[in-house]
Amino acid sequence: MTTGYLWHPLYGWNDTGSGSLTPADPAVGLQPVGHHFAHPDNKRRMHELVEVSGLLDQLHRVPARPAKRAEILRVHTEEHHDRIVAESALPKGGDAGDGVSPFGKGGYEIAALAAGGALAMVDAVVRGEVDNGFALVNPCGHHAVPETGMGFCVFNNVAVAVRHAQEVLGVERIAVVDWDVHHGNGTQAVFWEDPRVLTVSMHQDRLYPPRGGTVGERGGGAGLYTNLNVPRPPGTGDAGYVDAMDAVIVPALRAFQPDLVVVACGFDPSYFDPLAHTMVSAAGFATLTERVMEAAAELCDGRLAMVQEGGYSIHYVAICGAITIATLAGVEPIADPYLALLADVYGIHALEEHQLASRKAAEVLVADIPGR
Amino acid sequence: MTTGYLWHPLYGWNDTGSGSLTPADPAVGLQPVGHHFAHPDNKRRMHELVEVSGLLDQLHRVPARPAKRAEILRVHTEEHHDRIVAESALPKGGDAGDGVSPFGKGGYEIAALAAGGALAMVDAVVRGEVDNGFALVNPCGHHAVPETGMGFCVFNNVAVAVRHAQEVLGVERIAVVDWDVHHGNGTQAVFWEDPRVLTVSMHQDRLYPPRGGTVGERGGGAGLYTNLNVPRPPGTGDAGYVDAMDAVIVPALRAFQPDLVVVACGFDPSYFDPLAHTMVSAAGFATLTERVMEAAAELCDGRLAMVQEGGYSIHYVAICGAITIATLAGVEPIADPYLALLADVYGIHALEEHQLASRKAAEVLVADIPGR
Amino acid sequence: MTTGYLWHPLYGWNDTGSGSLTPADPAVGLQPVGHHFAHPDNKRRMHELVEVSGLLDQLHRVPARPAKRAEILRVHTEEHHDRIVAESALPKGGDAGDGVSPFGKGGYEIAALAAGGALAMVDAVVRGEVDNGFALVNPCGHHAVPETGMGFCVFNNVAVAVRHAQEVLGVERIAVVDWDVHHGNGTQAVFWEDPRVLTVSMHQDRLYPPRGGTVGERGGGAGLYTNLNVPRPPGTGDAGYVDAMDAVIVPALRAFQPDLVVVACGFDPSYFDPLAHTMVSAAGFATLTERVMEAAAELCDGRLAMVQEGGYSIHYVAICGAITIATLAGVEPIADPYLALLADVYGIHALEEHQLASRKAAEVLVADIPGR
Amino acid sequence: MTTGYLWHPLYGWNDTGSGSLTPADPAVGLQPVGHHFAHPDNKRRMHELVEVSGLLDQLHRVPARPAKRAEILRVHTEEHHDRIVAESALPKGGDAGDGVSPFGKGGYEIAALAAGGALAMVDAVVRGEVDNGFALVNPCGHHAVPETGMGFCVFNNVAVAVRHAQEVLGVERIAVVDWDVHHGNGTQAVFWEDPRVLTVSMHQDRLYPPRGGTVGERGGGAGLYTNLNVPRPPGTGDAGYVDAMDAVIVPALRAFQPDLVVVACGFDPSYFDPLAHTMVSAAGFATLTERVMEAAAELCDGRLAMVQEGGYSIHYVAICGAITIATLAGVEPIADPYLALLADVYGIHALEEHQLASRKAAEVLVADIPGR
Ligand SMILES: [Zn+2]
């Protein structure tokens, strides 16, 4: 099997500034801090581990390239695109739109390279240059809606890639599985009325964006029933995630019958994430990956492109990523150095009764998903 | 009201090295990282916010001093004490005992100053120099058992302070309330058979140390029923913490009738903590503080000493701490700059059905706590 | 002897952003970096060493307070002041004026506190509350000219303090000795025509600002001959600095006969500074301090206020500062932990022939300095 | 022209700990600091700039591989080698030998990879796989003597590579030109009596190691006159370095007539280096490179391998390196973003009279260098 892999060092140069979320402001008690939650070191370290561990030697490098203006405009408004271009030229850069998503001078070029990286990987998978692949892009994309960036996302990388697959590569049916711990509101919004794209988001229940991502949000117009949210309560671990994957997401994929599966792969459900409260281990991510691979093998000749979304543990994202990518490539992953610590933690391995309600609420909606 | 406050800049010099938990080790995929989970910047920044926000002007500075050998030996074995002294003289320092608790050259002096800081604050409260007080010490202490340090703790600061209160100040009955997100196993162990000390630990269920901290651990010998564990399931927020405080901890204090209350105050139950999965906000810590203050006022003329334990969010510990200390001092706290973000998060404000089981299991044990 | 000392933790919160000098800009090869040259950690660490080493106990804390608008306007234009206020309210803050002097939100408040800190120390010295004193302020000030900030400086702290001494405290003759490694162009400009203020700057020859700081710049109008520049060639060490102090600066003070001496005390001539090429050791700074103290004792009852300017070694500024302040206070300084490393370095201890030319060029100008 | 380039991400994982030079030690005033002078980020950032700037696309990647025990033992004693192996297995690692050269767990593997990287590049150049090349290795090597590491160096990378060239590749005459700002004492020691290796070191006069590196050190035994030191006084800039290259080093190469030139390329003579006091700009390094290339072209078919030694400016090493490597590859380098700042600095561009003495003292020794 040939597994593609994409990283560009410019992703590690995304300038998230000297604040925590919002810029530092002594008047409200926020002193400067070296590492914004979305500091790119998290992802750079993941790439380095992929290389140092020898995994890189078993992967096929797919080169990144910037998404062009027209490619970004398939998803975003001109106003949003051009505002990012303009702010990107300022000495201190700008913000993707919500005041917690800073970028520095040249941030446009990095964001365009992230969108283009997702696009390039989908392109390589669809054209058969690789069997599947992982695009380790930065910044993330799944919160960006057509009119604005938000939640650390500038452009919706996955959406740009999916539109490319539809419009340039002629792929008819595409499923996006988003397991970032936050709701994939941007991707949901872009494809809300598109019956050719199934968007599934599994995330911590009502974490971010506030109040959204409920099971009641199911797509609209021609796209009715092609959006599915699978909220997981805070405190859910591997068992509760895999359970929802088996009971809801894989059946949804079977129902929809995609020609291509794209995973919006956040590692912020991880055990050590400072922005979320779920307890997924590296082994958990490996299992989720296996399940999606099996579904893709069954449904669409294994065509699977994974695209990096969030993940904020400077300690654990690298480990989770290296193990996930090895799983995707069918090679032996490194051992999780934190495994001993996680072995006996309550809640990580067992399915809890109270986690079933939201799973069941999502499960019953699968029947409505339109097939081919 | 006079509220004591203690900090020493040497606490900010505790050298946690260049690993994440264990030292970096490329062979297992762990590259060096600038911030060990227990890096002291978390606490230094809290002190700075206390000063910059003006709160410091309303507090009474209690000076720190090192705990003496004999004071530490009230709690710890000579072997443990002397091993720390010896490793502290090495160029690269040593480890408190479990390989995840590094300290640098001079680490003994800092650890002794942390134990002495807790002791000094308890001393000031008992002698009436202050009405209550907060000792912002580092490193933490509540995991340290007589024979060894562990879990980032070198000496058990609170236990050293409690022993001082008993043996030097003649305080008869002391209650320790530990709301650090991890089980206060060390404090439990030190006072396991001591009927004059009630140890209560509220923590994330079976997080750390592995497998411990269950409701079944209730003290032994003469100290039977004077240890109480109140595990909270992962995903619990403000509501579930305050509920357990009201239903279990305050009643336990009333049952025991202490002459002094000591809070082992970790801020690692906080919403942004990378090592735990509970969702307590700064407002939640303020409410917990108010409840303990009310109990202390009712039971022991308000004699309350809070001692810093863990807390690993470089972004939020400072905020939680400043608001907690202001509450303790009865002055208007700063506004939580993250409040808007937390306002609508699911699970933070509402008590969940599944959180009741472990609360109830602890609640029924209160009746056994021996009174005066 | 009573020696004043001033520091405020807000100085440590000055937000220098994520660039090196200019903001990061991938297009020209500048990736983000956690530590701008002027990152405030250099100074915060100095304060901490003052406290941890026990020196603080022998000093008299002088509280900082913000300089008021009217106090700043004694030196700066309304346009400059108000531009800083306006940029300080922006989410990402602004720049003092030259693109290499960034500040964050609230940067105005910090800059005003730096100017006010210098003013407060001069006030305490002149009023006799302390015999002499050291104001550890941040950001630095000596490059700021009336119309703009530059070179990491927002307001000219020393100039604001001197104007206060003249206009509020009625001090008639004031000498400013600036041994920051860069030319004190701002202070020179403010007092260019003021015969009551002698400005002396000893600095690396033509380092920054470009091309300025030559011996030919001697004041103008009524202030002719009351400005004196003492450039030192790159590579000069302790010997060459002390030589110029003895041969030029002390004689200049004797000629001018001040009522007050203010030292603009940069530690960027230090051996480890990344922005300069001189080789002054902590012992060298101590000797310079002694010489100025002796001159002040002889000329103006010892009235001496030292105000922190630059200093960019995160490793050595703290050491140099602690030893300088101890010298000022007449107490035994700590030993320089880098001393063994510096003991045999060529150029640090011996006066070199080629260093004499510029010293002599300055020396001959002393005769023109007008006395009382 | 084909130019080789070598980097391995493991070089960026060299664990220099939490001290400045020596480990932190509060008792002597040294608090922990995130960046040891020799923190590998300096070199990692250089590699990233090589990639981000597009230069990498014009280079031929030469893979790194660890030097084998036997290869290291061509230069070092078994005692030294085996001590590093042993300390490398300790949880906190060890030190190369002088207490300022820390490494972490696994430090042996990184050091062996650095020696092997130098060796691999020399191998590729000699075998003609590339015309010339740059090995960006870490840690540095030129201070390591047979019996011990020192000065941040564990093994003498260049010496290991030269011995390989002699013993495996059969290269007869090799010249090592070392322009690191510190004396190449280790390389000098290894080849002291070897007439087949000319070792030339240009460095800041008596900086490190203390007292060494004088013109009087000229080799011994059969190697008499095949060692040449060219000390430059502190404060020397581009002009003084290029002058010495033209007047001494190139003539020395012509006299010796090597079959291969190896440059021990430190960027710590750079303008912004915190450990030295010379003022070489990126343009200066480019000129030095051109001169050595011309000499190699004239003398040995251009066979030139450059091996990274020191360089401690986190801001400028990357720029100097990218410009040097582009020069080596004959492609247009990026513009120096700091150029405007350096354009008018005194001492950087002009040859100073006092710099001539030490150059002339070295110059006269060239005549003694034995030719082929
Ligand atoms: Zn996310």
Ligand SMILES: [Zn+2]
């Ligand atoms: Zn804890």
Ligand SMILES: [Zn+2]
């Ligand atoms: Zn300066």
Ligand SMILES: [Zn+2]
């Ligand atoms: Zn060097």
